[in-house]
Amino acid sequence: MKQYRVLIQPEGRQIDVQEGSTLMKTLKEAEIDLDFPCGGGGKCGKCRVRILEGNVESSDMEKRFLQEKEIQEGIHLACFTKIYSDISVEVSKYNPSQHNILLANQEMQVKIEPHICKKYVEIEKPSLGDHRSDWNRLCDKLIKQSLEDIRKLEADIQLLRKLPETIREAKYNLTAVTYGCEVLEIEGSDTTQRMLGMAFDIGTTTVVGYLMELNEGKELSVVSTLNPQTKYGADVITRTNFASRGDSGLKTLQSAMIKSINNLITEAVEKAGVDRGDIYAITIAGNTCMHHLFLGLSPRYIGQSPYIPVISEPVVLGAADLHIDMNEVGKVLVLPNIAGFVGADTVAVLLATEMDASEDIKLMIDIGTNGEIALGGKDKLFACSAAAGPAFEGAQISSGMRGAVGAIDHISFDKTLSYSVIGGVKPQGICGSGLLDAVAGLLDLGMIDKRGNFISQEKEKKPEAEAFIGHIVQHEGMKAFLLVDEASTSHGRPILITQQDIRQLQLAKGAMAAGIKILLEKQGISVEDVKEVLLAGAFGNYLNPHSACGIGLIPKELEGKIKMIGNAAGTGAKLALLSANQYKRAASIAASVEYVELASYPGFTNIFAKSMYL
Incomplete structure (x- = not known):
């Protein structure tokens, strides 16, 4: 050939x-x-x-x-x-620096309880009157210094092989690196002050990493990038299909993610001026598909009814098992999942927001390709996943794009049409928050009806709509709203809001609104009983709450109760990194949340259909 x-x-x-x-x-x-x-x-x-x-x-x-x-x-x-x-x-x-990647975290208070501990010990030298083994001498000292009830320590053969030389070269003064009852490493001299970790939030679109000092909980640097798997598909279903094409697909996606994690580690330690060899622990939070792809587990059956993951429990692996560029004896701690489409990222959000301990009923919404919703308080928590599709990320939208330089992110309809563009450049397309504003504005002006259809010129609209009638154009035989003419864009193509774009937004909005309604029914409460709405994730923090409530994505009654909580999944991953207790609590949360499968909920089809109305 x-x-x-x-x-x-x-x-x-x-x-x-x-x-x-x-x-x-x-x-x-x-x-x-x-x-x-x-x-x-x-x-x-x-x-x-x-x-x-x-x-x-x-x-x-x-x-x-x-x-x-x-x-x-x-x-x-x-x-x-x-x-x-x-x-x-x-x-x-793609240049990650040209994308709006949510890095902000909530303020957090946590008792520092690292998974990996370092203990400096001064070991007695052997003598003719003291024939204890080198290992026995080390264990005796460590057990005496331990605040935990540890009676026996363990080590692998590799550590034992180098133990005698390391002890003597260090003149019997050394630092032991431990994980529970396991001695992972022995280091000459006192290295207790050199102990770092990283917390990662692996999103479908972006990956964010936080480099932390583990003794005091100080954040040293924050790094981010686009998820490299996006070139194999914008959403988890597309990637699941790719991963299911034999071993090569799964290996390709896992390798891309591991390489990305290692690149972020390199960037983080360079920014902070520290050594990657001092990273002894990392935590991972991501939706169930991202969790599986990171671990090299097949997500095939997540994508098929009844949507079963390989594992939901916490997973702890050695750095070498995954070829992570950190201290070779370090641990990778993966947070637990709740269900096939409600993953460790949602667990991390619940951990950060402490909804499981709240006296009030709260509603948490993470709007994305897979919209995760949780509702409840200390007595009971329900969660579901709404298959919103990629409309909020700009995919399947005629002029859609992610929240990057050149994207229209906000629109207002005052006396004239105005919009803002990320980076202040000529517009290239429209991202999810901009599309939300556009549709909410057209609805408010009476230019589209509650079914999402453009209203004919003969029908009555609000007087304010007259200023925008000239923006209605024909596109592929249907009406569309001209947002930016071709002369004003960076690529010479017009940016439109088409009838199909509105349909895609209605499908996404309908899925989210239906999920909220069903969780309210499961909890047996009304909208008024919700005391606070927590918006998590990138899209949730960039959207205009008034627009979201205007089209019914979020119930209108809750507009005054909305609180943006930033990258709460990242906050939860940091909590799980800094505290072994918080990591255990994450497992408890995951096990106690009642998952609601929307597709099998009685009357779901009718609820979803009604929820598509604007």
């Missing part, structure tokens, strides 16, 4: 590929971070590239997504483009 050369610009990188290979496959194998929100299924039209040289014909499938002007400029979709000649292709790589 023939081979052709692909020159990837602006990197100037050259790759040989087999005839007929797709450009998407080529870019993935070259580890080029082009985004494929639909996993390369040809459904989203987002994987745009520019062919600079070479013979590439536009397929009929591509023409569904591309304008004639784009085709003339050499724009193609990587998932449809097959290689039958030498080509040069321009790819716009």
Whole structure:
């Protein structure tokens, strides 16, 4: 079979590929971070590239997504483009620094109780009158100094092999690194002040890491990046399907995540000016799919009814088991899941918010591709997952994009239309919070009805709507709202709110609203009984609460009770890192929450259908 050369610009990188290979496959194998929100299924039209040289014909499938002007400029979709000649292709790589990644945490107070302990000991030298073994001498000292009821310590053969030389080279003064009853390492001299850890929140879209000093609980640095798995799909279902294509798919996704975690560790220690070898523990919080992919566990049966995970309990592994670039004897502590679609990230949020100890009834909402909802207090907690789809992340929206530089993030309809753009540049698209504002504004003006349909020009609208009538245009035979004309965008394409975009938002909004209604029914309470609404996660902290309540995403009665709580999953992961007790409490929370499967709830179809109304 023939081979052709692909020159990837602006990197100037050259790759040989087999005839007929797709450009998407080529870019993935070259580890080029082009985004494929639909996993390369040809459904989203987002994987745009520019062919600079070479013979590439536009397929009929591509023409569904591309304008004639784009085709003339050499724009193609990587998932449809097959290689039958030498080509040069321009790819716009993602830059994590250009994305709005939520880093802020709640203030937290916790008693420091590290999982890994360091104990400095001065061991008696052996003599003809004291024939105790080296191991026995070490254990006697450690047990005497321990505040816990430890009667026997353990060690592996590797530690025992180096024990005699280490003890003598250190002149019988050394530091023991312990995890429970296990001695993990022995270090010469007093190293008790060098003990670090990292807490990771692995989201479907982003990954955030917090480097912590474990003796005092001080945060040393915060790092973040886009989840590298996004190029295999924007949502967990797409990634689950990819991972289920034999061992290679699962290994690919796990390797991408481990590499990303290691890169973040490198960045974090460089920012703080410390040594990665002093990291002895990391905690991991993520939804159930991200949890499984990190551990290399198949998520296949999470995606199939009845949606069963491999494991829900906490998992503790050695750093070497996962090839994490930290101290080789360190521990990786993964928080527990609640169910197939309510994962360790929700457990971390509940841990951080202490909803399990609250006298008041609180509602926690984490709005995303999989919207997680929890309701209750100290007496009972219910949780569910609402399959909101990727609309809030900008996928499956005609001009949608993530919250990155160039994204319209907020819109207002005053006397004139105004909007803000992340980075203050020419707009490139619209992210979830902007779409929410747009639809809420159109509804408030009477330009769309409660079914989400554009109202005909003959029908009565609010007088304020007159200023925006000129924005109604025809798009693919249907009405759409022109948000930004082509002359004002960065790419020369108009940014529209189409009828299909509104439908996608209604589906996402309907799923979330139905989940809230069902949890209220399960708890046996009314909306008025909820004392506080906690909005977690990136989208929840960037949205306009008035817009969310305006379209019924959140009950209108709760608008004055909404509180943004930042990256609460990250806060929970930090708590679990700093305190072994909090990690145990996370397991208790996960076991006590009652999971509600919405699809099997009586009357769910009718509740969901009604919840789609704006």
